[in-house]
Amino acid sequence: MSGAFRIPSAGRLSQAKTARFSFDGQSYAGIEGDTLASALLANGVHLVGRSFKYHRPRGILSAGAEEPNALVEIKRDAARKTPNVRATVQELYDGLAAQSQNRWPSLSFDVGAVNDIASPFFSAGFYYKTFMWPKAAWKSLYEPKIRAAAGLGVSPDQPDPDHYSSRYAHCDVLVLGGGAAGVAAALAAAETGVRVILADEQAEFGGSLRFESGARIDGQDGFAWAQGAVAKLAAMDNVRVLSRTTAFGYYAQNFVGLVERVSDHLKAPGHDLPRERLWQVRARRVVLASGAIERHMVFADNDRPGIMLAGAARTYLNHYGVAVGKNVGVYTANDSAYAAAIDLKKAGVNVAAIVDLRDNPTGPVIDEARALGIEVNFGRAVVRAGGKLRVSSMTVQPKNGGGERTIPVDAILMSAGWTPSVHLFSQSRGKVAFNDETKRFVPGTYAQDCVSVGACNGTDGLSASLDEAYAAGAKAARDANARDYGAKAAKGTKPKVDASESWSRGMLGAAPGAGPDTTVKAFVDFQNDVTAKDIRQAVHEGMHSIEHVKRFTTNGMATDQGKTSNMHGLAIAAETLGKPIPEVGLTTFRAPYTPVTFGAIVSHARGPLFDPTRRTAIHPWAEAQGAVFEDVGQWKRAWYFPKTGEDMHAAVDRECVAVRTKAGLFDASTLGKIEVVGPDAAKFMELLYTNPWEKLEPGRCRYGIMLREDGFIYDDGVVGRLAPDRFHVTTTTxxxxxxxxxxxxxxxxxxPHLNVWLTSITEQWAVIAVQGPKSRDIIAPLVEGIDMSDEALPHMSVREGKICGVPTRLFRMSFTGERGFEVNVPADYGQAVWEALWAEGQKHGAAAYGTEAMHVLRAEKGYIIVGQDTDGTVTPNDAGLDWAVGKKKADFVGIRGMxxxxxxxxGRKQLVGLKTKDPKVVLEEGAQIVEDPKQAIPMKMIGHVTSSYWSQNCGRSIALALVAGGRDRMGDTLYVPMPNGVVEVEVTGMVFFDETGGRLNG
Amino acid sequence: MLLIRCPYCEEERPELEFRNAGEAHIARSANMAGESDDDFEKFFFIRSNPKGIIHERWRHMHGCARFFNAVRDTVTDKFIMTYKAGEPKPSKLPGVAK
Incomplete structure (x- = not known):
């Protein structure tokens, strides 16, 4: 038996397929096809959670995605814990384990419920008013306490072990919503042959046909018709049918985000299945068939467990075969709740009374209810619900006042009417319009190529909805440029509605008994615990815009995004303001429609797949040598090569000394390289760099500076002229x-008049820097076709030839101040040539060095690194590089800005060297520099340290700094105040080693 | 995600392939070095930032890599048209009322 409240004759589930599950450790039986909510209700469990602020006991309000109350934690294992799962959406599987949230120590006895008693202190905006001072207490005391007491579920504390997938899709017609209207629209579009995607958030298509027992289409039960129609669609090649798929966001140009829940409903999802799949769909036309959501009645204590939407109770009965009580009351302001009462009565449930706020409604459902012997009361209101953990009674009073009567019930079904779901339409930037007669917002002005059909368009009645949807589906297919896909006129036939139900209007706002003169807790927004009184108070305190009311009260700001509460909140605000509803206006609907997991959005882009990793051709060699790597942009660069027992310092010191005494090999492959080719290549270089290029001989190199138009240094690098029309340009990594x-x-x-081609060659050439007194001895034996003598190949020259039998562009250049070469070889040969050079190097005591030693060596020579010693506000003059600016040039980028x-x-900040008075003290990069360390704080800062290292070659620390008027301060003493004391420094030139530069030439 | 028509590829492609490159039709002076401070200020610093129609430069970065010009409405975020670099500002815009 799957629950005492299961009615074997009702519903569509097969009683034979039992599924065991647990809730708060208690074991229950359900049926396959149940949701967690329907299975709990079948077992008579209504109390499923505690509310956000007051910790009030809460039950199941709805049977769908709009659920504000029944949020639970589903736990598959230690890492797979999902908080805030709507029990009305979670499908049951055998072994499902759910926990209630926001309660301690237990769901039925929750200490936090003291907030309910203390609620006069927790009225709207209380966070803003109460915890203003002392300021320091906010962070240490108030916020942590409030966050612990309020709130929903607990976030998982382990990495998500599931995987997610992501797909792009294109279609002609995207139909969102698989109720009667959506299915009809999809049929009409699909029959023309165009590409159609039909998506619905539920496990089964049919929408409200799940509960509308009176609907008959094409001679069959409405729900059965929907299943047949969808099966037919799914079999068509041009149609993709997606169930359990929520359209959560409607973006520009018919770009719609959908999330498909692939395996949350499975007992044991296979590893081949993603948990969820993100669909990013670009559709030529979109048909919105998102239906309508029932509103609750706003009366005192309307949140007691057992009080639910009438349509939900009907769904539980007609689809799941579950009675939500044994003795139910009905409170309504429209016809649809009558149908629920009638269905329940026919299933053998006692209906204590129908309380109808309307004065003298007429219609077939009312007649039928009476004929079944149900007590029907007009012009009356339920002013209060009794009971705490479960509703026990409803107190009824004539709506204009009078004697009260209390009727015992174990459930109350309520309906204030239906709100068209215009969320996606509104997200598409369409403007809603208020229909004064029906008191609802419906799609008004469209902003995109979409159309709304059925209940979300305010169309009443199944027959009218199907007609509208079928026509819209056919038109969307035609408008979507259908001829591209061999489309023909729809060849199918429009579904015929044989019988349907029609619902009338309803009401908005607070019901009698919860009016302006009352202080009762009549909830508007269940999830954020917002009452009618809170909204009135917000208006009284000066919130006259609905956007302010929303933020002050938090109405509609919970995870359910106000699906049931927005219209009531708006009506109460409008009434309090004394303005008509359209003048107050609706708050903006924002994506996502329902919460979307981070996993679905991130998909595979996490861990090593978050960002591409770039590795040089020589990377495997460095890895095998035990190099420590650092990230430079997307590149992995060898930082240093520690030998056994060496720390970073020891390794870097050794590498630096090896380069200056013998030689070092360095992988410089990450250097940016651009080939500038064409008859006007030199002219182009003249314009892009500060230096003169026309007269640079082929075979020679020059250090180039690139500015932006504002005159600040943008990049630098050595440029080799290979031929009159060909430059090999290097840039920073x-x-x-x-x-x-x-x-x-x-x-x-x-x-554009210049005849030039630019080609990125960064990844085509591997670059091996061989630097040091022995560098030529290492390279020369491997080189063919290049005269390596100083006369033939002086510093700053380039030759093409062969090394190890493969082509090379051999640069004689140096970023260390030593005789040096940069060997460019095609990347495929990078590692082989490196290994050959390494073998030669071993004969001469060469070391491999990493980026840290490279930084130290260049700083010893005062060579700048753009982006470290410059920051986008440094001119060539500031950096001491005036010599690199062509004085006779008529134009280059930055000439005017400069x-x-x-x-x-x-007095501009200029780049200078700094020597600490104590040579052992190494300054911190970024440290600020002052003239007088005794001045009052805040001190006047005159510059900062840009580069600072221990230099083993100099036997002392060295630093570069930007200092105001720095070149006029040579020899001056300045101060660097640090937390542990002031460091005294002397301003010096930027070159710390081999000031005359003799070593460059060997 | 917007769709942008590249006038060189003659195709609508997703926004991800493109990169904005600032306001269009701001010509660099042929006599840059001789510009006055005021003219340089206008050229380099001053941008229009209109509510409504803006002419801007885009680059089909992950496609043909060409720079081109676009007319976009900053209110609706809609691309009204795109045209090749070097072509004059279009005098008539499709679908825009005066």
Whole structure:
């Protein structure tokens, strides 16, 4: 037996397929096809959670995605804990384990419920008012306590072991919502042959046909018709049918995000299945068939477990075969709740009374209810619900006042009417319009190529909805440029509605008994614990815009995004303001429609797949040598090569000394490289770099500086001229993409008359720097076709030839101040040539060195690193690089910016060297520099340290710094205040080693 | 995600393939070195930032890599049209009322 409240004759589930599950450790039986909510209700369990603020006991309100109360934690194992799962959406599987949330020590006895008694202190906006001071207490005391007491479920504390997938899809017609209207629209579109996607958030299609027992289409039960129609669609090649798939966001140009829950409903999901799949769909036309959501009645204590939406009670009965009580009361302001009462009565449930707020409604459902012997009361209101952990009674009073009567019940079904789901329409930037007659917002002005059909369009009645949807589906297919896909006119036939139900209006706002003169807890927003009184109070305290009311009360701001509460909240605010509803306006609907997991959005882009990793051709060799790597942009670069027992310092010191005494090998492959080719290549270089290029002989190199138009240094690098029309340009490692973009920009848009091609060759050439006194001895034996003598190949020259039998562009250049070479070889040969050079190097005592030693060596020589010693506000003059600016040039990028008054003013920060008075003290990079350390705080800072290292070669620390008027301060003493005391420094030139530069030439 | 028509590829492609490159039709002076401070300020610093129609440069970064110009409405975020670099500002815009 799957629960005492299961009615074997009702519902569509097969009683034979039992599924065991647990809730708060208690074991229950359900049926396959149940949701967790229907299975709990079948076992008579209504109390499933505690509310957000007041910790009030809460039950199941709905049977769908709009559920505000029944949020539980589903736990598969230690890592697979999902909080805030709506029990009304979670499908049951054998072994499912659920826990209630936001209660301690137990669901039925919750200490936090003291908040309910103390609720006068917790009214709207109380967070803003109460905890204002002392300021320090907010972070240490108030916020942690409030966060612990309020709130929903607990986040998982382990990495998510599941995997998620992501797909892009294109279609002609995307139908969102698989109720009667959506299915009809999809049929009409699909029959023309265009590509159709039909998505619905539920496990089965049919929407409200799940509970509308009176609907008959094409001669069969409405729900059965939907199953047949969807099966037919699924079999068509041009249709993709997605169930358990929620359209959560509608973005620009008919770009819709959907999330498909692939395996949350399975007992033991296979590892081949993702947990969820994100669909990013671009549709030529979108048909919105998102239906309508029933509203609750706003009366005192309307949140007691057992009080639920009438349509939900009907779903539990007609689809799941579950009675939500044995003696139910009905409170309504429209016809649809009558149908629930009638269905329950026919299933053998006692209906204590129907309380109808309307004065003298007429219609077939009312007649039928009476004929079944149900007591029907007009013009009356339920002013209060009795009971605490479960509703026990409803107190009824004539709506204009009078004697009260209390009727014992174990459930109350309520309906204030139906709100069209315009969420996706509104997200598409469409403007809603208020229909004064029906008191609802419906789609007004469209902003995108979409159309709303059925209940979400405010269309009443199954027959009218199907007609509208079928026509819209056919039109969408036609408008979607259907001829591309061999479409023909729809060849199917429109579904015929044989019988249907029709619901009338309803009411908005607080019901009698919860009016302005009352202080009762009549909930508008269950999930955020917002009452009618809170909304009135917000207006009285000066919140006159609905957006302010929303934020002050938090109405509609919970995870359910106000699906049941927004219209009531708006109506109460409008009434309090004394304005008509359309003048107050609706708050904006924002994505996501229902919560989306981070996993679905992130998909595979996490861990090593978060960002591409770039490795050089020589990377495997460095790895085998035990190199420690550092990240430079996306590159992995060898940082240093520790030998056994060496720490970083020892390794770097050894590497630095080896380069200056013998030789070092360095993998410089990550350097950006761009080939500038064409008859106008030199002209182009003249414009993009500060230096003169026209007269640079082929075979020679030059250090180039690139500016932005504002005159600040953008990049630098050595450029070799291979031929009159061919330059091999190098850039900083991190700057390569933006330099390429900068060059392309000018070439394409400002200097399109220049006949030049730009090619990125960063990854085509591996670069092995061989530096040090022995560098030529190491390289020479392997080189063919290049005269390696100083006369033939002086410093700053380039030759093409062969090394180890493969082509090379051999640069004689140095970033260390030593005789040096940079051997460029095609990347495929990078590791082989490296290994050959390494073998030669071993004969001469060479070491491999990493980026840290490279930094130290260049700093010893005062060579700058763009982005470290410059920060985007440094001119060539500031950096002491005036010599690299062509004085006779008529134009280059930055020529005018460089001449701006502030950039030529005195006292600018200039790059200088710093020597600490105590040679052992190494300054911190980024440390601030002052003239007088005794001045009051805040001190006047005149510069900062940009580079600082221990230099084993100099036997002392060295640093570079940007200092105001720095070049006029040579020999001055300045101060670097640090937490542990002031460091005294002397301003020096930037070159700390081999000041005359003699070593460059051997 | 927007769809942007590349005037060189003659195809609508997703926004991810493109990169914005600032306002269009700001010409670099042929006599850059001789520009006055005021003119340089206008050229380099001053941008229009309109509510409504803006002309801007885009690059089909992950496609043909060409820079081109676009007319976009900053209110609706809609691309009204795109055209090749070097072409004049279009005098008439499709579907835009005066």
């Amino acid at each position: 991190g700057g390569a993409p933006r330099v390429m973009n900068h060059m392309e920009d000018y070439l394409q848009t400002e200097f 001449a701006r008054p502030d950039l030529v003013a005195k």
